[in-house]
Amino acid sequence: MSGTVVPLHKNPAPPDTEPGPNLTLVPEPAPAPVVPLWVRSGRAIRHAITHEPTREAGRFAVRHSMYVVGGTRIVTRRTWDGRTGARYERMLRAAEATGNYEVAAEWEERLQRFREARHRRRMDLLTSPVDVAKGLAVGTGAGIGSLVGLGVVLALANEDVTDVLTPLMAVIEFIRLLITIVSVVWGPALRVGPLLALLALWSVGRKQHAAPNWVLPTTVRSAEGEPITPSIVVKALRDLGVPALRNAIREMGDAGAAMLGPIRIAGCGVEVDVTLPSGVSTNEVQNKRRKLAENLTRHEHEVFITIPEAARTVRLWIADSGALDEPIGPSPLVTDETMTADYTKGKAPWGQDLRGDMASLSLYQRHLLITGLSNQGKTVALRSLALWLALDRSVEFWMGDLKGVGDWAMFDGLATRLIQGPTDEHVIEVTEMVEDAVEEMNRRIQAPPGTTFPLLVVIVDEAQMAFMCPAIGDDKRPYGGAKATSRYYMAVRKIHNQGRAVNVLMWQGTQDPTDQNLPKLVREGAHTRASLALGTESQARMALGDKAVDGGAAPNLLRPGLDQGKLVLASSGIDIPAGQASITVRTHYINDDDAKAITERAKALRDGVTTLHTIDRGEQRDPLADIAAVFGDAPRLLTQDVLKRLAALNEDAYGKWSFGDLTRVLEGTGAEPYKSDGRRVVAADRIRRALATRPEDDGDDASISHID
Numbered sequence: 001m002s003g004t005v006v007p008l009h010k011n012p013a014p015p016d017t018e019p020g021p022n023l024t025l026v027p028e029p030a031p032a033p034v035v036p037l038w039v040r041s042g043r044a045i046r047h048a049i050t051h052e053p054t055r056e057a058g059r060f061a062v063r064h065s066m067y068v069v070g071g072t073r074i075v076t077r078r079t080w081d082g083r084t085g086a087r088y089e090r091m092l093r094a095a096e097a098t099g100n101y102e103v104a105a106e107w108e109e110r111l112q113r114f115r116e117a118r119h120r121r122r123m124d125l126l127t128s129p130v131d132v133a134k135g136l137a138v139g140t141g142a143g144i145g146s147l148v149g150l151g152v153v154l155a156l157a158n159e160d161v162t163d164v165l166t167p168l169m170a171v172i173e174f175i176r177l178l179i180t181i182v183s184v185v186w187g188p189a190l191r192v193g194p195l196l197a198l199l200a201l202w203s204v205g206r207k208q209h210a211a212p213n214w215v216l217p218t219t220v221r222s223a224e225g226e227p228i229t230p231s232i233v234v235k236a237l238r239d240l241g242v243p244a245l246r247n248a249i250r251e252m253g254d255a256g257a258a259m260l261g262p263i264r265i266a267g268c269g270v271e272v273d274v275t276l277p278s279g280v281s282t283n284e285v286q287n288k289r290r291k292l293a294e295n296l297t298r299h300e301h302e303v304f305i306t307i308p309e310a311a312r313t314v315r316l317w318i319a320d321s322g323a324l325d326e327p328i329g330p331s332p333l334v335t336d337e338t339m340t341a342d343y344t345k346g347k348a349p350w351g352q353d354l355r356g357d358m359a360s361l362s363l364y365q366r367h368l369l370i371t372g373l374s375n376q377g378k379t380v381a382l383r384s385l386a387l388w389l390a391l392d393r394s395v396e397f398w399m400g401d402l403k404g405v406g407d408w409a410m411f412d413g414l415a416t417r418l419i420q421g422p423t424d425e426h427v428i429e430v431t432e433m434v435e436d437a438v439e440e441m442n443r444r445i446q447a448p449p450g451t452t453f454p455l456l457v458v459i460v461d462e463a464q465m466a467f468m469c470p471a472i473g474d475d476k477r478p479y480g481g482a483k484a485t486s487r488y489y490m491a492v493r494k495i496h497n498q499g500r501a502v503n504v505l506m507w508q509g510t511q512d513p514t515d516q517n518l519p520k521l522v523r524e525g526a527h528t529r530a531s532l533a534l535g536t537e538s539q540a541r542m543a544l545g546d547k548a549v550d551g552g553a554a555p556n557l558l559r560p561g562l563d564q565g566k567l568v569l570a571s572s573g574i575d576i577p578a579g580q581a582s583i584t585v586r587t588h589y590i591n592d593d594d595a596k597a598i599t600e601r602a603k604a605l606r607d608g609v610t611t612l613h614t615i616d617r618g619e620q621r622d623p624l625a626d627i628a629a630v631f632g633d634a635p636r637l638l639t640q641d642v643l644k645r646l647a648a649l650n651e652d653a654y655g656k657w658s659f660g661d662l663t664r665v666l667e668g669t670g671a672e673p674y675k676s677d678g679r680r681v682v683a684a685d686r687i688r689r690a691l692a693t694r695p696e697d698d699g700d701d702a703s704i705s706h707i708d
């Protein structure tokens with residue numbers, strides 16, 4: 001094999017015969033390349049220039065020079081404004097730009113008056129030199145005369161004729177002294193005067209911060225939390241990036257504030273209506289919420305843009321910086337232990353609106369839907385309403401908590417039904433509870449007209465679990481889903497459609513809405529829709545409806561985690577400022593302990609309620625097997641006899657069965673009732689065949705709705 005090795009080195013060095021000491025050769029570090037002098041100087045200069053103290057000194061120098069320039073501009077503008085009609089013309093242009101022609105006419109009239117007065121003053125100037133000369137001559141003569149008169153009186157008193165000229169001479173002396181003083185002061189004044197003028201201009205510029213933003217001190221530059229003034233709002237609107245708006249505001253110049261209504265204090269912020277110039281639509285401003293907020297030195301969540309009734313107007317609500325992050329006080333439900341509720345006439349105290357006014361919601365005949373991302377305060381918000389309602393002793397609660405970690409446990413002994421848990425079995429129980437509510441609703445609807453009913457409120461928290469449940473009932477209908485056969489969905493829809501008038505109401509809390517876990521018809525069936533923080537605008541549309549979102553409702557702009565308990569609400573039961581489609585409410589936080597205390601008070605108002613935790617639907621039965629069993633030896637039975645025998649077999653399970661129930665169970669088995677001699681009968685052999693040939697899991701499915 002050695003013969004086939006090809007050496008890769010030309011002359012491989014002979015191997016060392018004697019191994020020497022193991023030395024490692026450390027190469028000399030390459031000498032650093034010599035940097036040319038001009039490069040080094042450049043670096044040094046750059047370092048010196050970019051050094052922070054140098055930059056600060058530069059900013060300082062530019063700032064104070066610019067104050068003088070800015071001050072000169074301001075003083076010139078003021079003088080110009082004072083002496084010409086420029087101000088009137090500006091206001092006139094602004095009024096025209098906002099389409100406010102009445103105000104424009106007023107300004108035009110003022111401008112006209114100003115011009116007339118100026119013309120009169122100029123005409124007067126033509127004749128004034130003669131008048132001034134005349135006045136001067138008369139004044140001097142009269143002055144000399146009175147001084148001489150005074151001298152005569154003095155001469156008579158002193159019996160000295162020279163005193164006649166004494167007062168006149170004294171005045172002449174005084175004038176000479178003045179001339180001397182002026183001649184002494186004039187020289188230095190000529191030198192100091194411009195300096196003083198410069199100082200005055202600098203002072204005006206400094207007060208108005210008339211320098212580019214980048215040279216202003218950090219405290220002024222950041223303007224964090226700056227109070228909102230008309231000029232700040234106008235500047236923010238001008239820089240919004242809407243060309244038509246920018247041009248119109250430029251056109252108005254200083255008079256841009258004419259677009260604004262008065263800036264009113266509104267809760268922990270201010271509110272101002274802005275009449276947009278023609279050519280700018282309200283949604284152009286609404287779509288730029290973040291930019292507007294930043295221009296106003298606020299965070300996006302601190303600025304709300306709504307559309308009031310007046311045409312071409314947007315209403316801005318701007319929070320005081322950081323004010324929205326402050327907690328609001330405790331709920332009156334917690335602080336006022338004597339509080340009771342009235343379902344029909346009262347309103348549940350829920351929190352505060354952004355203006356800081358109490359936000360309370362009428363629950364009368366309103367189905368409710370609260371959505372939001374997980375852990376934003378949905379359950380607490382929904383529970384607060386239930387806690388208030390519990391203080392009306394006539395109200396009956398049926399509750400299903402499909403999370404089941406005890407958020408609703410305090411209603412044990414207060415709610416007539418309370419199902420708590422996350423499994424499919426719990427969904428099934430909740431569905432059957434809602435179906436029972438439908439039955440109760442139907443019973444009430446069939447009652448004689450005029451009958452009044454106390455409120456039965458069915459609350460399902462985490463309702464998305466019900467819509468997503470895969471279980472199928474013994475009637476082959478799915479519990480979850482959004483098909484016409486879906487049991488939970490259909491039961492909710494029935495209550496939504498007809499429950500209101502007979503006081504059977506449906507309240508649902510649901511998480512992170514999608515079309516699958518919150519079908520459209522269920523969303524739209526709720527009269528009151530509220531949403532905590534959500535992920536996207538499309539979710540906001542699902543939660544609150546297009547109208548509310550188009551009108552400015554934006555739960556997707558609430559900050560998950562930071563805005564816990566803050567919700568956007570579209571409903572008729574709460575005071576929403578005219579023209580707005582929604583309102584933002586900061587809800588009170590009622591913790592579990594306080595909730596427990598409130599439910600204890602509510603229990604004390606009642607005589608005692610026994611809460612059912614599961615719905616006893618009788619023992620597990622197999623209807624097809626039972627039907628087969630009741631035949632005995634009979635080859636055929638009339639359907640009514642089958643029903644009778646089934647009822648005799650088990651009154652609880654079959655006592656209320658109708659022909660429809662029987663047909664439904666036998667449908668598709670090949671043993672359906674048929675007509676014989678004009679009467680409907682069921683054949684025993686067909687039943688037995690169906691029983692023998694049915695698939696294994698049918699029996700399991702049939703049993704699923706019977707839970708102990």
Ligand SMILES: Nc1ncnc2c1ncn2[C@@H]1O[C@H](COP(=O)(O)OP(=O)(O)OP(=O)(O)O)[C@@H](O)[C@H]1O
Nearest residue numbers: 373374375376377378379380511564565587588589
């Ligand atoms: N009004 C509120 N003000 C301040 N914090 C609140 C408010 N409501 C709730 N929170 C906070 O949010 C947390 C979650 O509340 P809650 O359990 O109601 O959320 P959820 O949206 O129902 O969550 P999930 O959907 O995951 O069950 C509470 O533990 C509390 O810390």
